[in-house]
Amino acid sequence: xxxxxxxxxxxxxxxxxxxxxxxxxxxxxxxxxxxxxxxxxxxxxxxxxxxxxxxxxxxxxxxxxxxxxxxxxxxxxxxxxxxxxxxxxxxxxxxxxxxxxxxxxxxxxxxxxxxxxxxxxxxxxxxxxxxxxxxxxxxxxxxxxxxxxxx
Numbered sequence: 576x577x578x579x580x581x582x583x584x585x586x587x588x589x590x591x592x593x594x595x596x597x598x599x600x601x602x603x604x605x606x607x608x609x610x611x612x613x614x615x616x617x618x619x620x621x622x623x624x625x626x627x628x629x630x631x632x633x634x635x636x637x638x639x640x641x642x643x644x645x646x647x648x649x650x651x652x653x654x655x656x657x658x659x660x661x662x663x664x665x666x667x668x669x670x671x672x673x674x675x676x677x678x679x680x681x682x683x684x685x686x687x688x689x690x691x692x693x694x695x696x697x698x699x700x701x702x703x704x705x706x707x708x709x710x711x712x713x714x715x716x717x718x719x720x721x722x723x724x725x726x
Contacts, residue, residue, distance in 0.1 A: 614708075615710055616653060650705075662716045
Protein backbone atom coordinates (compact mmCIF):
# COMPACT_ATOMS: atom_id res chain seq x y z
CA UNK A 576 0.00 0.00 0.00
CA UNK A 577 2.85 2.41 0.74
CA UNK A 578 4.18 2.17 -2.83
CA UNK A 579 1.17 4.19 -4.09
CA UNK A 580 2.45 7.08 -2.03
CA UNK A 581 5.86 6.74 -3.65
CA UNK A 582 4.27 6.69 -7.11
CA UNK A 583 2.20 9.80 -6.30
CA UNK A 584 5.26 11.64 -4.99
CA UNK A 585 7.19 10.60 -8.09
CA UNK A 586 4.49 11.94 -10.42
CA UNK A 587 4.35 15.25 -8.56
CA UNK A 588 8.14 15.54 -8.63
CA UNK A 589 8.17 14.80 -12.35
CA UNK A 590 5.57 17.50 -13.00
CA UNK A 591 7.60 19.99 -10.97
CA UNK A 592 10.74 19.21 -13.00
CA UNK A 593 8.86 19.51 -16.30
CA UNK A 594 7.40 22.85 -15.21
CA UNK A 595 10.82 24.10 -14.11
CA UNK A 596 12.46 23.26 -17.43
CA UNK A 597 9.52 24.73 -19.36
CA UNK A 598 9.93 27.96 -17.38
CA UNK A 599 13.66 28.09 -18.13
CA UNK A 600 12.95 27.50 -21.84
CA UNK A 601 10.36 30.30 -21.84
CA UNK A 602 12.83 32.73 -20.27
CA UNK A 603 15.56 31.82 -22.77
CA UNK A 604 13.22 32.23 -25.74
CA UNK A 605 11.91 35.51 -24.31
CA UNK A 606 15.42 36.92 -23.99
CA UNK A 607 16.24 35.80 -27.53
CA UNK A 608 13.13 37.61 -28.80
CA UNK A 609 14.07 40.74 -26.84
CA UNK A 610 17.61 40.70 -28.23
CA UNK A 611 16.47 40.22 -31.82
CA UNK A 612 13.74 42.85 -31.52
CA UNK A 613 16.17 45.43 -30.12
CA UNK A 614 18.77 44.48 -32.75
CA UNK A 615 16.25 44.94 -35.54
CA UNK A 616 15.49 48.60 -34.74
CA UNK A 617 19.07 49.88 -34.39
CA UNK A 618 19.01 53.05 -36.49
CA UNK A 619 20.49 55.58 -34.07
CA UNK A 620 17.28 56.64 -32.31
CA UNK A 621 16.86 53.75 -29.85
CA UNK A 622 17.39 54.00 -26.09
CA UNK A 623 19.84 51.12 -25.67
CA UNK A 624 21.74 48.39 -27.46
CA UNK A 625 20.52 44.79 -27.71
CA UNK A 626 23.35 43.52 -25.52
CA UNK A 627 22.61 46.01 -22.76
CA UNK A 628 18.86 45.43 -23.02
CA UNK A 629 19.23 41.72 -22.31
CA UNK A 630 22.45 41.69 -20.29
CA UNK A 631 21.37 44.24 -17.70
CA UNK A 632 18.28 42.13 -16.95
CA UNK A 633 20.64 39.69 -15.18
CA UNK A 634 21.98 42.25 -12.67
CA UNK A 635 20.25 41.70 -9.31
CA UNK A 636 18.10 44.59 -8.04
CA UNK A 637 19.13 46.77 -11.01
CA UNK A 638 16.86 44.63 -13.19
CA UNK A 639 13.86 46.01 -11.27
CA UNK A 640 14.60 49.38 -12.87
CA UNK A 641 15.98 47.98 -16.11
CA UNK A 642 12.82 46.06 -17.03
CA UNK A 643 11.15 49.43 -17.57
CA UNK A 644 13.97 50.52 -19.89
CA UNK A 645 14.06 47.19 -21.71
CA UNK A 646 10.37 46.31 -22.08
CA UNK A 647 8.64 49.69 -21.98
CA UNK A 648 11.48 51.18 -24.02
CA UNK A 649 11.16 48.42 -26.62
CA UNK A 650 7.45 49.04 -27.04
CA UNK A 651 8.06 52.79 -27.44
CA UNK A 652 10.98 52.28 -29.82
CA UNK A 653 9.15 49.71 -31.94
CA UNK A 654 6.26 52.14 -32.39
CA UNK A 655 8.62 55.03 -33.16
CA UNK A 656 10.62 52.92 -35.62
CA UNK A 657 7.52 51.84 -37.53
CA UNK A 658 6.38 55.47 -37.78
CA UNK A 659 9.81 56.77 -38.87
CA UNK A 660 10.20 54.13 -41.58
CA UNK A 661 6.51 53.92 -42.58
CA UNK A 662 6.25 50.24 -41.69
CA UNK A 663 2.66 48.94 -41.74
CA UNK A 664 2.96 47.20 -38.36
CA UNK A 665 0.39 46.73 -35.61
CA UNK A 666 1.11 49.10 -32.72
CA UNK A 667 2.70 47.73 -29.56
CA UNK A 668 0.83 48.70 -26.40
CA UNK A 669 3.05 50.81 -24.15
CA UNK A 670 0.51 50.65 -21.33
CA UNK A 671 0.60 46.85 -21.49
CA UNK A 672 4.39 46.89 -21.08
CA UNK A 673 4.08 49.31 -18.15
CA UNK A 674 1.42 47.12 -16.54
CA UNK A 675 3.63 44.05 -16.92
CA UNK A 676 6.58 45.80 -15.27
CA UNK A 677 4.44 46.97 -12.35
CA UNK A 678 2.87 43.53 -11.87
CA UNK A 679 6.30 41.97 -12.05
CA UNK A 680 7.46 44.18 -9.17
CA UNK A 681 4.26 43.48 -7.20
CA UNK A 682 4.90 39.76 -7.51
CA UNK A 683 7.59 40.13 -4.84
CA UNK A 684 4.99 41.11 -2.20
CA UNK A 685 3.72 38.18 -0.11
CA UNK A 686 0.13 37.05 -0.84
CA UNK A 687 -0.34 39.80 -3.44
CA UNK A 688 2.47 38.18 -5.39
CA UNK A 689 0.39 35.19 -6.45
CA UNK A 690 -2.28 37.32 -8.09
CA UNK A 691 0.28 39.70 -9.55
CA UNK A 692 2.29 36.80 -10.97
CA UNK A 693 -0.77 35.31 -12.64
CA UNK A 694 -1.62 38.69 -14.17
CA UNK A 695 1.98 39.22 -15.30
CA UNK A 696 2.01 35.73 -16.83
CA UNK A 697 -1.04 36.46 -18.98
CA UNK A 698 0.14 39.94 -19.95
CA UNK A 699 3.59 38.60 -20.86
CA UNK A 700 2.06 36.34 -23.52
CA UNK A 701 0.12 39.24 -25.02
CA UNK A 702 3.06 41.65 -24.83
CA UNK A 703 5.60 39.27 -26.36
CA UNK A 704 3.11 38.41 -29.11
CA UNK A 705 2.88 42.13 -29.91
CA UNK A 706 6.70 42.34 -29.99
CA UNK A 707 6.78 39.37 -32.36
CA UNK A 708 4.11 40.80 -34.66
CA UNK A 709 5.78 44.21 -34.88
CA UNK A 710 9.19 42.63 -35.47
CA UNK A 711 7.76 40.36 -38.16
CA UNK A 712 6.18 43.35 -39.92
CA UNK A 713 9.50 45.22 -39.79
CA UNK A 714 11.37 42.20 -41.14
CA UNK A 715 8.84 41.77 -43.93
CA UNK A 716 9.05 45.46 -44.82
CA UNK A 717 12.87 45.26 -44.93
CA UNK A 718 12.71 42.22 -47.22
CA UNK A 719 13.56 39.71 -44.48
CA UNK A 720 11.70 36.54 -43.60
CA UNK A 721 7.93 36.69 -43.61
CA UNK A 722 5.81 36.11 -40.50
CA UNK A 723 5.25 32.49 -41.44
CA UNK A 724 9.00 31.89 -41.49
CA UNK A 725 9.51 33.60 -38.10
CA UNK A 726 6.88 31.58 -36.22
